[in-house]
Amino acid sequence: MTETRPHPREFRKRLQAGEPLLGTFMKVPATQNTEVLGLLGFDFVVLDEEHAPWNRATLDQSLLAARAAGTAGIVRIARADAANILSVLDDGAIGVMCPHVDSRQKAEELVSWTKYHGGLRGAGVSRGCDYGALPDMFRAADDFTTVICMIEDRQAIDVIDEISSVDGIDAIFLGRGDLGLSLSNATDPVPSLSEAVEKIVKIAKGNGKTISAVVQSMKSDEAKWLIDLGVTAIMVAQDLAFMRQAASMALQDFNEVMKGNA
Template sequence: MRDNRLRALFAAGEPVVNAWVSADSPYLAETLSYAGYDSVTVDLQHGMFGMDGAVRLLQAVSAGPAVPLARTPALDAAVIGKLLDAGAYGIICPAVDDAAQAARFVAMCRYPPAGVRSYGPARANLGLVPGYVEQADAQVMTWAMVESRPALADLEAIVATPGLDGVFVGPNDLALALGAEPGLAVPPPEVEAAMVRIAEAAHVAGVLAGAFASGPAAARRLVEQGYDFVTPGTDMAILRRAAAEGVAAVRGTGGGTAGESAASGGY
């Protein structure tokens, strides 16, 4: 099993830049892996593919230098185990609303006695890589998504969950949960305040803070706020932005970008 390079980057205090795949295109996933991102996340929650597609996408990411990650559609041990068996080096789990759910999530990503992951690393152990089972618990990263009022209420307990590597914020789901407008390039004040609090709580507990951003400028703001792990837009957001800018440049109609917003593919 190869080392998870993200752990060294985090230990060095380097911000990790993550790509996000929602299209069912191994070619696109492989291209992003070679594009300079530190990691590429295959999104099985909102992506336009199922488990078979996710396996192909993880294979494509693994062909390049980026670390393959996956977002599970739910807190589901069978799906999480299958994504890990397919070669994901980290799982982002949506809708973790309390510390009990966070603890169950971590256990699903760990082999006994530390957890409940079932043996069967399949593609992750192709060629019978020496030491996969012995190394997997130390290499696989666990990210719990904080995106609801209950999660904010139990935040300090969530970030204190043994074995949890970090929390990950979906600003637009968090905005909806707080009754604020989603999809803004700069989140509303109540969402911004919650995101600052999440990062601070994570660091006090000694875990990492990650989040979606609507684009590069928003991702940079997150890094300046102390976020360790940022996603500056999804694959489709990048494609739409570049396409709009190209058309506008040819037509001479200005910047041609819809801006950094959820409408261009954020979460």
């Protein structure tokens, strides 16, 4: 980490300002992967409670590791309800990423559950507010808590203007995997995945929302296309993919060297 590195609680402001931000998904419920990526300089990590075996204890530990390593810890929640969101924010998450937001009502409920003032978030003296030591802690938490909606259902395309107009939604994440599946399951005519993505980005950006997406490589045509569309918060792969890539390279190097010495 460098002395000039922004504090993780600056993440929401940086996201809203459209700064280029680098993140990745955390599939392994451990602290070390978060620490390594945070210390390398990743702006944020998303602990994937939806698709990986995270629980309250492992989330708590890795959110502490994220804070220690200077990266913003976001949780992709497994359940979109007040209790689940409260627990991850109390544990110190800088924000939440919510899957399958397909209506204005869901977006409004999500914001309400993350906010103290004007919302329904329950007051608790926890890591999220420095155990009561954070000055004006409820307003401070409201200011830095980040809310990201995942758009990954075909029905969300028709109401993307309503969803992205909700005050308190900071970013729209393009869940292209599930969105592609949803479109493929339609019986009536639907746009192609690329057409749907372009429509979502245009409308959401028009409503002042930052756009986020995941790519497998920053040097891919896919990444260039998304960046040209206006995606600024980019997630590259995930921790297991990084490990597989590095391990594959080590295996390849081993085979080349040992064959040369045979």
